[in-house]
Amino acid sequence: MTGPGDRFDAAEPLPPQPGHSSNGRLERVLRSGRFAVTAELNPPDSADPRDVYERAMVLSDVCDAINATDASGANVHMSSIGISALLARAGYASVMQVSCRDRNRIAIQGDVLGAAAMGVSNVLCLTGDGVQVGDQPDAKPVFDFDSISLLETLRQMRDQGKFLSGRTITSPPNIFLGAASNPFVPPLDFRPLRLAKKVAAGAQFIQTNYCFDMPVFERFMAKIRELGVHEHCFILVGVGPLASARAARWMRTNVPGIHIPDAVIARLEGAEDQKREGRKLCTELIQQIREIEGVAGVHVMAYRQEELVASIVEDSGVLRDRRLKAQAGEPRRRRERKATDESD
């Protein structure tokens, strides 16, 4: 720690702000009560850093952190630690996803120290898809941790400065801890409690699976508010544009944990330009999600449609006025601004 008499060393990272776990932008945006936007980067099948930067560029204007997936769907791509380190080097904030499928407790704890040393501030703790869903189903599934024991371990490393074994860490990682939640798959009434369990285990922010079913999500959030969980974590709701009714059907059958109601598919089918309709639907969902009490942001996953993310976020209006609806005095100020806009 730097005391008042110490010389300032520009090479030395500053300690996090009081009450913060990390130095990251995502945590600062969320703690300041602003509506946050994160987006998922489609990881390249290449060793060229430019492929990462090209993909990050189209997302970076509209998001507070970029998710680096960890071989999602059990398919090999550039690693999340590699992508996160590249992003940090170029000044982008990342959310490093850590899955329990491929590495045991020794590897994961070491990777988190390495990642934090390279400037990673946010870690998303996931169990991960089974090896069977990927292109190498003959791989050994590790699952030494599950998402919740991983959260407990990383929190212990950060807050107690100790590995799982109890051995001391001389410089603990300053990381903001996240977890995933899928409110849309059975057992539905267990899902809010499972989220609460993750928060109790150390999750500070939550990124959910794709939300296409507002009634189910509203029931989920009602339970979350009843439990008071939203006061102890920041919930970012997963959204994304559907390219077509066919693509939606394919996702529903082939990607684990995706719930798309028939009505959504029917709406796409009935549209003249399905891609455009999918984009419009995504914008509308963001606007509806934002109205729900207890929601702190959105997480945009636009697999192979990353170029649409910026316009979707812009059109939704969430960045024009980042303050949460629940904050006092907000509607009046917005009306005033509108009035001046019109007079221009």
Place this chain on the structure above:
Amino acid sequence: MRVVRHWSVRHARGMMRVYRLVEAVLFLFRPIAKRIRGRALERPVAVIEHGVKGFLIDCTMCGQCALSHTGMSCPMNCPKSLRNGPCGGVRPDGNCVVKPEMRCVWVEAWAGAQAMTDPDDILAVQRPVDHTRIGSSSWLRVADEGASGTVWQRPDPEPERET
């Protein structure tokens, strides 16, 4: 034997009573259990345990039974060996994402937990599997250490709620 396993979960309350009874009996044998643990005699105990629990719950002898916290549905039957709840991939019909023909063990566990005497036990965080214990007897462990040894102990537990 999925049929028996599912029967066990459906009768979680009755199974829980038997479990508690076994636990109480095991506790009486504590001095003996302490002597046997980790020695040659543990082997026959483990074989009997595997026979009984293998029949009832498809036990895989992880050596750190958490059944009393998981609605009598064994989490080691989960292809991802999740010990803290269902993953986000559960199919709309409640079946496993990895084995589509199998019911998710955590969908079962959640249903079983509702019938348990303390349904909130399912919310306790379970420690990761201790691989040195695989194949050893959970009965002897419970007799020696008590049943809650698999639960994650945080260094600063929250103050006890007033009753």
